[in-house]
Amino acid sequence: MKIQGKMFMWLSVFLLVMAIVYGVWSKEPAGTTALFLSFGLAIMVGFYLGFTARRVDVGAQDNKEADVADDAGEVGFFSPHSWQPLSLAVGGALAFLSIAIGWWLLFFSAPLILVGLFGWVFEYYHGESRTQ
Structure with a gap:
């Protein structure tokens, strides 16, 4: 789960830079606001995933030498049918x-x-x- 947290943190940095560049060049408030809100959402998800990764066991996705079969097993319960x-x-x-x-x-x-x-x-x- 550490890699997902890092990916969202890098995404938030990218979105912040793009929001600033877009806001300066376009001077359009709606798109600039949307990019800044996307930055906020990405940083919230990144912090949550990073915080959660410290409290749970290391997953197969965090091991660079893991095989696909190492991540096999039950993921959770998903309802087979629901109206x-x-x-x-x-x-x-x-x-x-x-x-x-x-x-x-x-x-x-x-x-x-x-x-x-x-x-x-x-x-x-x-x-x-x-x-x-």
Whole structure:
């Protein structure tokens, strides 16, 4: 994970230089602001990955002599099927459409977003375990 942190830190340096150069040459505030915000995002992700890399074990990607098979194994749990992202997508699309059509459309999109978010968070929750 150390290499990802370093990559994002180098990306943040590049974005800072490009934001300054773009801002001086173009004098266009929207693009300059977007580049500075991208710099901020890249440095936040870089610091997070660097901080996390110090607390976890060394991965195969940090070993220069590692093989591809060294990184094999279980990565995590990924849901095989879920309808909750569809509800969130439709609710989000309606919410953004409400900006163009009218704010009244938010009354229809908010319940879809809340149902999708609540369902996704508690999809695999089956209550408290009663083992003693």
